[in-house]
Amino acid sequence: MKKNCYNRKFSLLIISIFSTVFGYSQNRISGVVLDAKSQKPLAGAEIFINDNEQPQTTSTDGKFVITSESGISTAKIIKKNYKTEVLNFGDHRFENLTIRLQTEKVEEIQEVKLLVENKKKYKNKKDNPAYAIMQEVWKRKKTNGLAKYDDYQFKEYEKIEVGMNNIDSAFMQKKIFNDLEFVFKYADSSNFDKKLTLPVFLNETIYKVYGKNKPENKENRTIVANKFSGFNNNELIASTAKNQFKEVNLYDNTLNFFNIGFPSPVGTDGFSNYEYEITDSLSVNGTESVAIRYFPKRKEQLAFQGILYISKDTFNVVKATLKSTNKINVNFVNGIYLETEYDSPNDTIFLPKKTYSELEMSVFDKKKDAKGILFKRTQIFSDYDFNQNFDSKLLAPNTQTLSDDNLTKPDEFWEKERPESLGEREENVYKMVSELEQVPKFKRVVKLVEVLSSGYFNAWNAIDFGGIFSVFGYNEVEGFRLRAGARTYFSHNDLWRIAGYTAYGFRDQKWKYGLEGRYMFDRDFRATVGFGSREDILQLGSQLTTDDGIMTRSFASSSIFSSGSNASLSWLKQHNLFFSIEPIKNFQFRFDASYQNIKSANPEKFNLDFYKNGALKSETDDFHTTVSFIARPGAKFSQYGVDRYEFTTLSPTIVLKYTHGFENVMKGDFDYDKLQFLYSHPILLGNYGKTIVNLEAGKNFNAVPLSLQNIIPGNQSYSLVPGTFSLLKYYEFVADQYTTFHLEHHFNGKLFSYIPLIKKLKMRELVFFRGAYGTLSEKSKNINFENTRYSAPDQQIYYEYGFGLENIGFGNFKILRVDFNWRGNYLDRPDVTKFGVKFGFQMNF
Secondary structure, three states, X not given: OOOOOHHXXXXXXHHHHHHHHHOOOOEEEEEEEEXXXXXXXXXXXXXXXXXXXXXXXXXXXXXXXXXXXXOOOOEEEEOOOEOOEEEOOOOOOOOOEEEEEOEOOHHHOOOOOOOOOOOOOOOOHHHOHXXXXXXXXXXXXXXXXXXXXXXXXXXEEEEEEEEEEOXXXXXXXXXXXXXXXXXXXXXXXXXXXXXXXXXXXXXXXXXXXXXXOOOOOEEEEEEXXXXXXXXOOHHHHHHHXXXXXXXXXXXXXXXXXXXXXXXXXOOOOHHHOEEEEEEEEEEEOOEEEEEEEEEEOOOOOOOEEEEEEEEOOOOOEEEEEEEEOOOOOOOOEEXXXXXXXXXXXXXXXXXXXXXXXXXXXXXXXXXXXXXXXXXXXXXXXXXXXXXXXXXXXXXXXXXXXXXXXXXOOOHHHHHHHOXXXXXXXXXXXXXXXXXXXXXXXXXXXXXXXXXXXHOEEEEOXXXXXXXXXXXXXXXXXXXXXXEEEEEEOOOOOOOEEEEEEEEEEOOOOEEEEEEEEEEEEEOOOOEEEEEEEEEEEEOOOOOOOOOOOOOOOOOOOOOOOOOOOOOOOEEEEEEEEEEEEEEEOOEEEEEEEEEEEEEEOXXXXXXXXXXXXXXXXXXXXXXXXXEEEXXXXXXXXXXXXXXXXXXXXXXXXXXXXXXXXXXXXXXXXXXXXXXXXXXXXXXXXXXXXXXXXXXXXEXXXXXXXXXXXXXXXXXXXXXXXXOOEOOOOOOOEEEOEEEEEEEEEEOOOOOHHHOOXXXXXXXXXXXXXXXXXXXXXXXXXXXXXXXXXXXXXXXXXXXXXXXXXXXXXXXXXXXXXXXXXXXXXXXXXOOOOOEEEEEEEOOOO
């Protein structure tokens, strides 16, 4: 069972395309600085570009010429006794500038603030006066918020904006923007870092949230209205953007950003990760508060810096800011900013009031002025109501999607229901996108993004051709292989789909094919029926818990860099009929009826012959039914059609399967029963990293030949293949009953951050352990022609261990991972590999 991480790939693809468009070329500004009143040149005026700390100064005649390889988006001009001038270059003017500075009168200066970054540290945390305050916060954290009431309801307004970040004059003049110059009049710098951003997408959503804490904890979020700013794939873009933001509870010890754990400054272990300093006493939203500045103990660790505003009376968090450090070690992420406020309905309860978040992302560069994508989200919570004993039906899960017709509301509705009006800049986003969609060049760019993200090229708004990433393949039997496929595709929300492919091997000179059709006849319960048929070469034994899907990729020939040795391949003829239903959200039941004919695709090197009733057979005929239960609690998906895309979450996967084979039905050779279980779960362990647990167990209750047996999955390639054993050969271990365990812990660079020099490489470390135990009955051995060749890991638990280095690359593009594997036992077997190195690319944050 493979997890679809479409949102991560889709968002990174968009970022990479924009980053490529931005490019990197030398840019410059030039001009003269004058006294606005006398018009005389000002020598020695300091000019800071892109917030650089080192300025350049004007010459004796007030002139300047400044160049920058990364592009110039802003310039700040400072001169003693003159007002500071800031230029954003949004008007395309960057050469021969005339800058006139106004003199600053003493009486105009209202306040002078001295920011002292002394970062005082205490030898003992108990000596720090902030420690006593935070102790009181921890004592009261369970009494805060919605958990105090039996039931609650409130309104939530969410605004998501996506924009190109750090644009500059050179970027605006690129040829790709010919005929598109009008968009830059909508650029602005209304974000945390005041960088010039061009908004390209806006989404507004209003929710009504109902929740109960008694008798059990339940919550339902109903969409009341939704508004997009154009684009054909607006729901997918909006859902992808929404999923970049995780719900944050400051009182948790660990905060989840991009499924990576950051220590919370309000958590009970805060003093293990942060230094705290009381800086001020002030009123915040009418509440007398203490301001506590915090910052990481070590710059290299994944942590935040900012200010906590704590109520003097009730010791609750009234307001907080969180900003990532300049050395944030997260792929494709340049910065995180969060500002949250809480309301006080009475003296002891604080509830969420407003949250503003920014995520700054770029593919190649982590520099402060790197060009990329800026995601912004505003959440406003209002109309709280408590203990109303509302009907429990309001807690029932719904199947709403953002593109439902009934969620489209007129402008009058939005003007009334928005808790705060849109600014002129935000209103212009709707206007700009409408204009963009009329430009042919922009349509071509959108088409390119769609092709690269889906792997398919759509024609006539009806058929997708592809996938383009599976056209070429190679294995020992087929040699060089070409594959072409197509599927019906009218929209993301199609309730039926037909897909197929054909392939040809130039060595075996044989055609292969696959065909599958699916129809979802009940959207609410995702009730779906489907059929499929294929005849192809596959690498069986590469997974333990598989499904009967026809269009699933083959490890044998899906790409040039295929997994496995490509010698022990099988020729499979398969026909499948299935029905699935989801009576409860993310809990699926599926029934499959399948017929398959299996034989060796490489008889000289791989034998699948077996005995039945004293006769030797080389082909297995099998007819079986399978009942599966698949649970994905907490998983998030986009779209409601027969196909949907799963977003990256920390939700577990639980699979329980029962298979029964029928002898003499559809020519079936064997009557057998098989039970299988899979549990997989990524778990955040605070700021110590993330552990991925994978457990599988299964049992064949009857003797079956090798083609139907459980194979402990090996990996004879140089590539990383999840769920396999890196130093096992294919078919080295075969088992009637088995248990496998994979444990992998990613430290996210925590250990390396303590090591001088190495920490500058910003690599991340991981460790892993894999184990397998199983048994194989003598009856199951003897049924095979080569009955002495196969055995199970029954003497002791077979195990592998090792460590890996990930986050290897350049700039912000660090996707290479290298694993060093050691085999722990069964070393007396012939041709055993005791040590191996595996390489792989992973598009992870």
